[in-house]
Amino acid sequence: MTGFARQPDRTVWEFRSPDHPVDPLFVNRWSPRAFEAKAMPEGDLYTVLEAARWAPSAYNIQPWRFIYAMRDDAHWNVFLGLLDPFNASWAKNASALVFLVSDTLTPAHGASPAQPSRTHSFDAGAAWAQLALQATTMGYQAHAMAGIHFDEIRQRLAVPGNYRVEIAIAIGRQTDPRDLPPALQEREMPSSRLPLEEIAFSERFARDPDNADSVPLDDSAQGDQ
């Protein structure tokens, strides 16, 4: 692969090879569970969050908010307790934990009152992706988690009612998986992806007649997707 400044990470590319030329950064990013149980400089976390800050969003509303703990913080164990037990079992070795929440309301503007936002989670997803890619460029990996205690997070972290709790993110330096439980060691490898021709279509949605998931909605249901 040529023309890209970044280099493939050999340990990842043993498992992954893109079908088309792409900056190696996108393939190098993955979600390990084995992290070095070490602190990271808070400045590195700010750089990772800075990348998220520059994500695009509808009307540039920037609905994302980040609530974080560094592993040496007094509130670290509180944050760990907000993950489900499976995620806490490996995320306890991360260097930082971040909860990502997004504003479900488009703020009032001039004469228009605040209104439900259609894109707050989509926009927050863009911020998460930028965060994760920035982490990879710095030799960290970021692992998103939806296995979290949503109601407790809202309560313990004082998340206002108009914000949706989206995900938690563990950030750290990947390490040898031998400290993981055996079942997790077996899963500790970069995953693959569907072929591009199964997900990108010219002209119209290419329906696979054998796939019941791809039955189109009837016209009446399509309005507000």
Ligand SMILES: Cc1cc2nc3c(=O)[nH]c(=O)nc-3n(C[C@H](O)[C@H](O)[C@H](O)COP(=O)(O)O)c2cc1C
């Ligand atoms: C929104 C979201 C929620 C996820 N939730 C969890 C989770 O609760 N626990 C976990 O171990 N991994 C979780 N993952 C990680 C995914 O399983 C992982 O991203 C996916 O398998 C693709 O692998 P890769 O990130 O290594 O490329 C989550 C990822 C995303 C984007």
